[in-house]
Amino acid sequence: xxxxxxxxxxxxxxxxxxxxxxxxxxxxxxxxxxxxxxxxxxxxxxxxxxxxxxxxxxxxxxxxxxxxxxxxxxxxxxxxxxxxxxxxxxxxxxxxxxxxxxxxxxxxxxxxxxxxxxxxxxxxxxxxxxxxxxxxxxxxxxxxxxxxxxxxxxxxxxxxxx
Amino acid sequence: xxxxxxxxxxxxxxxxxxxxxxxxxxxxxxxxxxxxxxxxxxxxxxxxxxxxxxxxxxxxxxxxxxxxxxxxxxxxxxxxxxxxxxxxxxxxxxxxxxxxxxxxxxxxxxxxxxxxxxxxxxxxxxxxxxxxxxxxxxxxxxxxxxxxxxxxxxxxxxxxxxxxxxxxxxxxxxxxxxxxxxxxxxxxxxxxxxxxxxxxxxxxxxxxxxxxxxxxxxxxxxxxxxxxxxxxxxxxxxxxxxxxxxxxxxxxxxxxxxxxxxxxxxxxxxxxxxxxxxxxxxxxxxxxxxxxxxxxxxxxxxxxxxxxxxxxxxxxxxxxxxxxxxxxxxxxxxxxxxxxxxxxxxxxxxxxxxxxxxxxxxxxxxxxxxxxxxxxxxxxxxxxxxxxxxxxxxxxxxxxxxxxxxxxxxxxxxxxxxxxxxxxxxxxxxxxxxxxxxxxxxxxxxxxxxxxxxxxxxxxxxxxxxxxxxxxxxxxxxxxxxxxxxxxxxxxxxxxxxxxxxxxxxxxxxxxxxxxxxxxxxxxxxxxxxxxxxxxxxxxxxxxxxxxxxxxxxxxxxxxxxxxxxxxxxxxxxxxxxxxxxxxxxxxxxxxxxxxxxxxxxxxxxxxxxxxxxxxxxxxxxxxxxxxxxxxxxxxxxxxxxxxxxxxxxxxxxxxxxxxxxxxxxxxxxxxxxxxxxxxxxxxxxxxxxxxxxxxxxxxxxxxxxxxxxxxxxxxxxxxxxxxxxxxxxxxxxxxxxxxxxxxxxxxxxxxxxxxxxxxxxxxxxxxxxxxxxxxxxxxxxxxxxxxxxxxxxxxxxxx
Numbered sequence: 025x026x027x028x029x030x031x032x033x034x035x036x037x038x039x040x041x042x043x044x045x046x047x048x049x050x051x052x053x054x055x056x057x058x059x060x061x062x063x064x065x066x067x068x069x070x071x072x073x074x075x076x077x078x079x080x081x082x083x084x085x086x087x088x089x090x091x092x093x094x095x096x097x098x099x100x101x102x103x104x105x106x107x108x109x110x111x112x113x114x115x116x117x118x119x120x121x122x123x124x125x126x127x128x129x130x131x132x133x134x135x136x137x138x139x140x141x142x143x144x145x146x147x148x149x150x151x152x153x154x155x156x157x158x159x160x161x162x163x164x165x166x167x168x169x170x171x172x173x174x175x176x177x178x179x180x181x182x183x184x185x186x
Numbered sequence: 187x188x189x190x191x192x193x194x195x196x197x198x199x200x201x202x203x204x205x206x207x208x209x210x211x212x213x214x215x216x217x218x219x220x221x222x223x224x225x226x227x228x229x230x231x232x233x234x235x236x237x238x239x240x241x242x243x244x245x246x247x248x249x250x251x252x253x254x255x256x257x258x259x260x261x262x263x264x265x266x267x268x269x270x271x272x273x274x275x276x277x278x279x280x281x282x283x284x285x286x287x288x289x290x291x292x293x294x295x296x297x298x299x300x301x302x303x304x305x306x307x308x309x310x311x312x313x314x315x316x317x318x319x320x321x322x323x324x325x326x327x328x329x330x331x332x333x334x335x336x337x338x339x340x341x342x343x344x345x346x347x348x349x350x351x352x353x354x355x356x357x358x359x360x361x362x363x364x365x366x367x368x369x370x371x372x373x374x375x376x377x378x379x380x381x382x383x384x385x386x387x388x389x390x391x392x393x394x395x396x397x398x399x400x401x402x403x404x405x406x407x408x409x410x411x412x413x414x415x416x417x418x419x420x421x422x423x424x425x426x427x428x429x430x431x432x433x434x435x436x437x438x439x440x441x442x443x444x445x446x447x448x449x450x451x452x453x454x455x456x457x458x459x460x461x462x463x464x465x466x467x468x469x470x471x472x473x474x475x476x477x478x479x480x481x482x483x484x485x486x487x488x489x490x491x492x493x494x495x496x497x498x499x500x501x502x503x504x505x506x507x508x509x510x511x512x513x514x515x516x517x518x519x520x521x522x523x524x525x526x527x528x529x530x531x532x533x534x535x536x537x538x539x540x541x542x543x544x545x546x547x548x549x550x551x552x553x554x555x556x557x558x559x560x561x562x563x564x565x566x567x568x569x570x571x572x573x574x575x576x577x578x579x580x581x582x583x584x585x586x587x588x589x590x591x592x593x594x595x596x597x598x599x600x601x602x603x604x605x606x607x608x609x610x611x612x613x614x615x616x617x618x619x620x621x622x623x624x625x626x627x628x629x630x631x632x633x634x635x636x637x638x639x640x641x642x643x644x645x646x647x648x649x650x651x652x653x654x655x656x657x658x659x660x661x662x663x664x665x666x667x668x669x670x671x672x673x674x675x676x677x678x679x680x681x682x683x684x685x686x687x688x689x690x691x692x693x694x695x696x697x698x699x700x701x702x703x704x705x706x707x708x709x710x711x712x713x714x715x716x717x718x719x720x721x722x723x724x725x726x727x728x729x730x731x732x733x734x735x736x737x738x739x740x741x742x743x744x745x746x747x748x749x750x751x752x753x754x755x756x757x758x759x760x761x762x763x764x765x766x767x768x769x770x771x772x773x774x775x776x777x778x779x780x781x782x783x784x785x786x787x788x789x790x791x792x793x794x795x796x797x798x799x800x801x802x803x804x805x806x807x808x809x810x811x812x813x814x815x816x817x818x819x820x821x822x823x824x825x826x827x828x829x830x831x832x833x834x835x836x837x838x839x840x841x842x843x844x845x846x847x848x849x850x851x852x853x854x855x856x857x858x859x860x861x862x863x864x865x866x867x868x869x870x871x872x873x874x875x876x877x878x879x880x881x882x883x884x885x886x887x888x889x890x891x892x893x894x895x896x897x898x899x900x901x902x903x904x905x906x907x908x909x910x911x912x913x914x915x916x917x918x919x920x921x922x923x924x925x926x927x928x929x930x931x932x933x934x935x936x937x938x939x940x941x942x943x944x945x946x947x948x949x950x951x952x953x954x955x956x957x958x959x960x961x962x963x964x965x966x967x968x969x970x971x972x973x974x975x976x977x978x979x980x981x982x983x984x985x986x
Binding site: 046068070 | 213215221222224402403451453707708876880912918
């Protein structure tokens with residue numbers, strides 16, 4: 025198999041790696057980088073468990089190749105917290121019981137992270153539409169919507185106070 | 187410095203974080219950081235990957251399997267077939283239902299995507315390359331897909347291996363495709379009641395084949411340590427101890443040389459109860475290669491091979507008087523179990539606990555007959571977020587009661603109130619053999635009716651109907667039977683279905699407790715700690731809960747059928763009470779009083795009528811330093827709990843829908859769910875369980891179906907076609923509760939996780955069908971997809 029060098033930024037860290045041309049981004053992250061936060065749920069882009077943030081967009085890493093991330097800026101759930109300080113979304117999921125088995129949670133968090141940059145003050149319906157590419161089998165979504173709302177409010181309040 | 191103020195009793199109680207507290211979940215800390223440890227996250231040195239060659243046909247003889255080209259593929263180390271497993275006796279495996287299932291297809295294939303060969307390679311890409319290169323030559327046989335033709339004289343015989351057997355583990359059978367016949371109730375008296383009744387109704391009601399489809403598929407990492415002969419298998423197991431025993435029984439390995447570990451599990455919903463070929467093949471490959479071997483299902487593998495649910499084809503009947511008082515119930519069921527009977531159930535119950543068919547109603551007499559058959563479809567079935575076949579029974583009775591209401595022109599809530607088992611009748615013996623423990627059904631339904639203004643909704647509906655609009659009100663007042671179960675009537679491969687908890691109190695007053703169950707998202711690390719906290723007066727934050735490692739956890743039967751709280755939760759309370767008894771002896775010794783003088787108060791033993799007391803924390807230290815003569819040191823114990831009865835959670839749900847008569851689009855306007863699960867351990871977790879169960883009920887009612895074409899091709903085994911609702915389709919939920927404690931459970935709890943699925947599905951169906959009731963519609967088959975609803979509209983000419 026032909027392999028290729030790629031360089032990119034992952035969670036703020038410059039990374040150089042050699043990948044096979046056919047290696048999917050999710051496998052590169054999970055197996056070569058040991059970033060096992062993003063999960064594999066369907067291999068067809070439907071469930072969103074593998075969602076990462078690439079160059080300012082939510083991307084389902086199970087259906088793009090690692091080489092397509094070359095030169096990119098990539099964020100996974102592992103990069104959300106600032107050291108011991110949780111991101112408001114992580115705090116929101118904890119406070120609002122926005123997770124149960126936890127399998128969809130990393131993708132859900134990463135997607136919600138981008139959603140709040142696209143729309144910092146979304147309505148409940150806008151949150152539901154915004155996370156509709158991420159499936160959850162446990163929560164019935166209601167508390168996930170609450171969790172995202174919690175984070176939006178917290179971020180907006182902090183910015184209002186600045 | 188001022189001395190710390192003494193805490194009040196209330197403050198002390200609050201500091202415990204025990205039963206009844208909406209405590210935040212302990213497990214979340216790792217999940218929100220992406221630090222969960224699921225099976226596919228496990229990486230061992232030298233680990234290989236396995237993947238399956240699967241059957242293209244539903245029914246065919248295997249003429250040859252050619253593996254040479256696959257073995258040429260870079261990275262491929264081995265291709266395992268049934269021939270290779272045969273000398274180990276592992277080409278077939280026993281099932282939980284007394285049948286056997288092929289691990290790798292032995293001379294023939296019985297369903298599409300059946301496992302034929304296991305390719306082992308250095309990574310998952312190479313394994314997949316190898317799979318592409320294995321060539322299988324088939325001789326196609328006529329497939330049997332429709333279960334209603336399975337017992338025809340000229341039906342193709344599916345299981346040549348057992349064709350001449352008089353039985354396949356579940357009693358006498360009368361056709362090579364027949365698995366079992368199960369009868370319960372009094373047939374003669376039931377038939378007589380039907381013959382004499384003023385009113386009888388009969389409805390053919392199917393519960394389609396669907397799939398639990400947790401977001402994480404099944405998988406394992408098997409690792410044989412050749413130096414000490416120990417096999418460790420990490421995997422998606424809802425019942426790790428049972429897996430250990432079964433592995434020991436089918437191999438020659440000592441049970442002490444097998445370690446089964448369930449790491450974090452990404453949802454189970456019944457999918458992860460059974461034993462699958464992937465587990466056996468990975469273990470065999472690890473034994474043969476000396477390397478750890480990982481097997482992870484793809485989503486297509488998951489939906490098309492492991493653990494379907496339902497597929498019950500039911501005919502239900504009620505006999506009643508003209509006021510709608512039910513006099514008898516009768517049901518005939520054809521159960522499609524696919525190619526092997528891998529039904530997950532307590533072994534004496536071939537149709538699970540389907541005889542909970544009487545639901546919440548006082549029905550004098552009844553009879554149920556269930557026949558199981560083989561077809562050329564994936565084997566099963568499992569209980570998808572329900573106790574064994576309880577969803578099917580609840581669906582049937584809740585639909586039949588609605589049909590009877592329409593027939594007698596009695597309101598659908600009123601007919602339920604007329605037929606409920608009354609609070610004074612508990613413990614209530616049902617005509618189909620169960621003893622319901624406790625309940626208050628009228629209070630529950632009336633509370634929901636008041637909350638949604640039921641009378642107002644019916645008025646609005648009448649106005650809408652007059653205007654040609656479609657609005658439906660679905661009522662569901664279900665009773666479950668969960669918490670399997672009493673050892674006298676529940677076992678799996680001979681193992682009684684008790685469960686267990688072991689508690690160790692450390693000298694400084696913190697605790698580790700281990701249980702025989704395994705959380706898959708239910709939050710056991712949080713809620714079990716709350717039970718122990720209340721019983722021991724030790725803050726739940728100081729209590730660590732561990733499950734899932736058979737080397738450390740006490741033996742238990744696992745988590746499914748809403749059994750964790752009813753059985754293991756009871757064991758936790760019992761173990762804690764044993765600890766408290768010993769603590770009392772130690773406190774009496776240290777305080778130099780008699781045990782009779784001590785009374786328990788939140789977190790300490792207090793000398794009655796005085797201020798003298800000793801906290802549990804102080805007693806813990808004394809247990810390791812200052813125990814009375816004759817008492818052993820330490821503060822730890824285990825309890826094995828055999829429940830005296832099942833528990834019977836119940837609820838009352840009302841669902842309101844508006845249907846667009848031109849497009850068939852169904853909008854769920856309101857869903858109000860009242861659940862009674864007895865004592866409530868953590869209201870936040872309970873609400874979460876209800877939200878999730880209702881969302882799964884919505885999925886099942888509105889869209890989930892595993893469909894096969896007439897040749898046995900599975901249609902739609904990916905998430906492109908199989909309906910997992912997103913946040914956009916999923917309705918919002920309103921929850922409510924009553925509390926009727928379980929009289930036989932140490933803390934009065936009944937279990938909650940499955941109620942919303944069991945009660946939710948009929949609520950949706952009843953709402954949609956109710957929207958059409960004034961047009962004479964009595965039943966519409968699930969799933970209620972937009973196109974099917976539109977077809978009904980079209981047939982009735984309502985879309986014109």
